[in-house]
Amino acid sequence: MDPMCANYAPTRPDRLRAVFGVSPERDDYVDDSYPGHVAPVIVGAGGARRAELAVFGLIPPWSRDSRNFRQCYNARSETVGEKPSFRHAWKSRQWCAVPADGFYEPNYETGKAVRWRIESADDEPLVIAGLWERWRAPTGQWSTSFTMLTINADAHPLMSRFHAPGDEKRSLVLLEPSQLDQWLQADLEQAQQMLRPFDPAAVRCFPAPRPPRAVKPKA
Numbered sequence: 001m002d003p004m005c006a007n008y009a010p011t012r013p014d015r016l017r018a019v020f021g022v023s024p025e026r027d028d029y030v031d032d033s034y035p036g037h038v039a040p041v042i043v044g045a046g047g048a049r050r051a052e053l054a055v056f057g058l059i060p061p062w063s064r065d066s067r068n069f070r071q072c073y074n075a076r077s078e079t080v081g082e083k084p085s086f087r088h089a090w091k092s093r094q095w096c097a098v099p100a101d102g103f104y105e106p107n108y109e110t111g112k113a114v115r116w117r118i119e120s121a122d123d124e125p126l127v128i129a130g131l132w133e134r135w136r137a138p139t140g141q142w143s144t145s146f147t148m149l150t151i152n153a154d155a156h157p158l159m160s161r162f163h164a165p166g167d168e169k170r171s172l173v174l175l176e177p178s179q180l181d182q183w184l185q186a187d188l189e190q191a192q193q194m195l196r197p198f199d200p201a202a203v204r205c206f207p208a209p210r211p212p213r214a215v216k217p218k219a
Helices: 013-020 085-093 178-185 190-193
Strands: 008-010 038-045 048-056 074-076 095-107 114-121 126-136 144-150 168-172 203-207
Touching: 013 038, 013 048, 013 095, 038 178, 048 178, 074 085, 074 168, 085 126, 095 144, 095 178, 114 126, 114 190, 144 203
Parallel strands: 048 144, 074 144
Antiparallel strands: 008 095, 038 048, 038 095, 095 114, 095 126, 114 203, 126 144, 144 168
């Protein structure tokens, strides 16, 4: 697991249809997603695309209780083919794209962690490279889950600004919208070659602190 992006804004159904031509089976997913939440991913379907709702945080086939999502929401591209949690999905080429209206990272430039939002500079959804997996519960029920792929960002002019001082800097892999079908149909070598830094000019970022929690009235 790569402790990086644990919070993002899934793209809403109307934008999924308009931009990607896919529709999830339900539209009652949250606007502010964390590991364990259900959100849409785009997967390949016989040369076409389809949207599927999946748990944010990959649950390996061998998991006993499905709690692995707590540690498997990001996967390091350098070791994804070797780690037991991700190896099956990677070698089976279970690519997915995670559509996002933005994602969040901590910035420490003020001396303390401040949540920042990163979103597309042209107001279109971001396309995050990911992997999906299926897990069968002891009851026999199947569920789909996913992880986001990351790469080193120590030299990236934008993503190197995030995370605690001294920590390795990491970045999600943002695909160009035109690369979506190429990603979903890639072989292993092609997929590895697509895990590259994104153009910082393609996004905008700004502080986006979490709103204060509402104070419950006293009884």
